[in-house]
Amino acid sequence: MSDPDDFQLRIRLGEMMLGPGKADLLDGIRQTGSISAAGRRMSMSYRRAWQLVEQLNLYFGAPVVATLTGGRGGGGAELTALGEDILSTYRRIQQHSAATIADDLAHLRDLRK
Template identity: 35%
Template sequence: MKKEIRVRCWIDLDGEKFFGPGRAELLELIQESGSIAQAARQMGMSYKKAWAMVDEMNTRGRKPFVITQKGGQQGGYAEVTETGRKVVAAYQKMNKRLQAVVDKNKDLLKLL
């Protein structure tokens, strides 16, 4: 029997999920690729869903997380803002701390 302790953390705003592992990954992939569509493909989700996630973060957050520029000769692009980068970094730091707590308490599994 495989036993493990898993922790997933979400940030709620007004009682609704706002930011979590999926959105952190989406922002990381947008930053790497410069494209919401490409980030969505890499995550196996539709562009529509990825855009809705970005739009919600931009609308409900204090400041936009992603800025976009529509097509043209150079094509469109998406860029994660400083706010978005800071949120991802803080979220990753928090998750590392949570994982350290979990790792220190693995003795609990022996009781199961």
């Protein structure tokens, strides 16, 4: 679990929010090859993980995750090129933002009593 004082970037894109939860879910899907495993890592139900993926699909108008049908070898999931692009762009914005406001964030933390 992250430190509650860590900077967290949330971007409103129309009616959809893109923030650390969706980014971490996409990253988990990339790492595990599974929507359910990525959700479990975040203490999130499979249904909720799918809802977040669907929100992204609807907003961007194309799949962000490609799923593989189950069977003897099991199913799976992987990020599409769009999903990879969304994740890398969000992480880049997150890094730039954190670096830009680091001094001001430190100042706000210092003001805490």
